[in-house]
Amino acid sequence: MESLVFYISIAVIVAFVVWGGLLPESLSQAADQTLEVITRDFGWFYLLAAFSFLVFALYLAFGKYGQVKLGNDDDEPEYSNLTWFAMLFSSGMGIGLVFWGVAEPLSHYVTPPTGEGQTAEAARQAMRYSFFHWGLQPWAIYTIIALSLAYFQFRKGQKGLISATFYPLLGEKVKGPLGKLIDILAIIATAFGVATSLGLGVLQINGGLTHLTGIANTTTTQIIIIAVVTVLYLLSATTGLDRGIKLLSNTNLILAFSLLVFTLLVGPTSFIFDTYTTTLGNYVQNLIQMSLRLTPFTEGTWVANWTLFYWAWWIAWAPFVGTFIARVSKGRTIREFVLGVMLIPSLFSFLWFAVFGGTGLYQEIFMGAHLAEIVQTDVTRPLFVMLENLPLGSILAGIATLLIITFFITSADSATFVLGMLSSNGDLHPSNKVKVIWGILQSVVAIVLLISGGLEGLQTASIVTALPFAVILAAMCFSIMKALQEEEKERKRGERALRKKLEALLDEQ
Template sequence: MKKLTPVFVISVILALIFILWGVLTPTGMAETTSAVQSFLQAKFGWFYLISATTFLIFSIYLIFSRFGKIRLGKDTDEPEYNTVTWFAMLFSAGMGIGLVFWGVAEPIYHFHTPPAGEGETVESARLALRYSFFHWGLHPWAIYSVIALALAYFKFRKGAPQVVSEVLRPIFGDKVEGSLGRAVNVIVVIATIFGVATSLGFGATQISGGLSYLTDIENNFTTQLIIIGIVTVLYMLSAQTGLERGIKYLSNLNIALALLLMFFLLFAGPTNFIMDVFTSTLGSYIQNLPSMSLKLSPFEQSSWIQSWTIFYWAWWIAWAPFVGTFIARVSKGRTVREFVLGVLLVPTIFGALWFSVFGGTAVSLEMFENFGLSQIMADQGVEVALFAVLSEFPFGTVMSILAIFLISTFFITSADSATFVLGMQTTNGSLNPPNSVKFTWGIIQSASAVVLLWSGGLGALQTASIIAAFPFTIIMLLMVVSLTKAFQKEVAKKPKVR
């Protein structure tokens, strides 16, 4: 291995301290992190909402601005990957495990406990689907697009190392080469570890839940630990093959399996109801987007927004360094307009269709057939919701096995991509980080997921994301300013960008 960078050394030490803390005093860690989470949610919920909305407004502005013609690379560069592969890679890295985990569970939660009004009503059903669209729609992909666009622009257009600190050079100048830059990059690494560990924990619990639903295997921490161990070996093998083979092929496989599962339920389930839900909810989502974007509950004193929307915005922000770095790496040659349109619209529409199919089917079973899914989730865990729904349709067992396999491939792709990104961020932006560095980060992120599950299950996973996202939110707001300055300078030099 080449000489280790200060960012690598500091980040590894901090990560190991966290892992040891969780192993030695899991209760103490859970109590401390929970207290920090509660403080951030109570005092800075408004900050997360305003920040996420700022990123969306900025992204939309770029589509229609004169900056849209700027190419992420030289003016003659063409995209490295075709559009289908590009979408598959960014989608698999962006939210694959989360969609499978929450596709059924979240709408059912909202149906029974809506953000306003009584549960188990027609209005709560509408709100359930609309907020599911909201939490997985334009806002998270705007968060991803901001950091990805900034990294891609400075790397491929300006030739800067693909590390987050370099994006802030228009603001801080050469200070990004010193302790300030190292601090920024360490925050990026820590946020990435927690964000990815959260999703890996969700993936492990759902695989465990699926296996327990189909077999006599118990859904407990031991099973989840074994699953994480097996998947760790698989994604470490994939990570050694590099971007061109492992991640690329797995991403395409993920999309194929996800489409197969989705179209099966679309046609096996209440097809007309699903498409009606998709159409009406998409319109309602667009119509209510401004009010939902800044909605808090100061008069009602409800904790719903903190528990759901603010958690999601923090989770996406914690994921942003990882997903943004990865999207930037595979987006060379695209224009700013093409990039933002692709990153914002295609995954948002796909996510809306996904929730219409899985969430719409679940709500239909709950409303019209008294299925009792909420009770199943209460008794057996949130992670079995998908399998309970699939069991109601022909070939349910086969589709459940397919779903477990899909979660596993998403798990491997996300973890593989994360080791790649962490390797880049801790080797001064190397586009091909050493396997030894990727191996180190692979072990650390899996160990972090295990520690979080051990100390507090799904609640600990959510807590870690909210805490890790807070400092990085500030960095992302600075990135908006920095990117705007860089674009203005470029357009001033070259008024007619082709």
């Protein structure tokens, strides 16, 4: 039985699709105006929120609640550390990392946040900000929502819904209109966050096919790619091919890791390690300054185009990734959970950018590969051109394209499940009808965004839809804090009662 949340969420997204399909220019103009207002008036909120989530997550890990289990006190983790790390690793890997691995450092190298482009200092900033955008803050955002879902689901016996995490603040109201509004906002943010990733994936697949076969890089081609891949992931989503998806996920990891290791070994290896080490130091040293950096005196657009887009994208993705991480983390302590979820994927992202971004910058600076020129006209091409400059380059470019396709399928398949679950009152087995509807809708949203604004349209949608959900995430911090404080009070009351009983027994003797 589909819920009211399902129908309202569908109605809102269908209205957006109709608007974008019939009047793409009108949608683009309205989105741009909304984006301008949000980045001008609420950019500070995104930055403060993301930084606060990081501080709060670290407080939970190292504070007095660090030993609280996500489950009953005698629950043990369902997965070994190695398997759990692999799952975090795979949820951290995705289309975005492949898309931006070379393109982002090169883009920052050409247009750095401060100073002149295409200098040694620009290269250092390029790597540092790539680490920043894919490091601790994104994973702190995921940590907050995943921790809240896991705590209330496994320790408090609540449903796996976003609204259920607000029980300490709202009480029984979470079952009423306010709770439903929270779930609707979570679904809409997730749908647009996923559509953004799928849109990026399609652009990159098209870029790879253009590079390998000469297929035209046009919107029509991109729509055809979306249609083909939609059929593939709907087949896997509706036939219950758990083995197939697991096999595909494992294949993703093997392909990604193989591509990473091969590039590391045949690329400028010592340069990559030097870059990784020095950038990690620069990142840690400048973390606070980068986290709170806006440009009110120069009114530059760099922060809005990059940092605000990323923070909004991660917030929009948070219900999707958070639901997955929560499901595989039962039995972990809060300290174990926070450190595992924030550090392991962050360190891997750093390595990915050091290998691919570092190799791209090396080829640009020391080999005259002209990647900086390419990235200014087509951000999908630098990855493939960089790989072509390595031994077995054409094979590597083919593997990279295959990797993006498999990531697309697994991400979309997982997203149809999560959207189905969130819109079916937390049902862990949403009906095929619901999954098909969400599968088609998220692809149609991606098409509408590509038609109305291309890459900029995708970025705009994420920033606009994530704002209300950022407020929900901030409130979630207060909710879990209140729940932990109440649990601590109950524990102390229990200890006092036990102590009194023991004292009474001793007095009787």
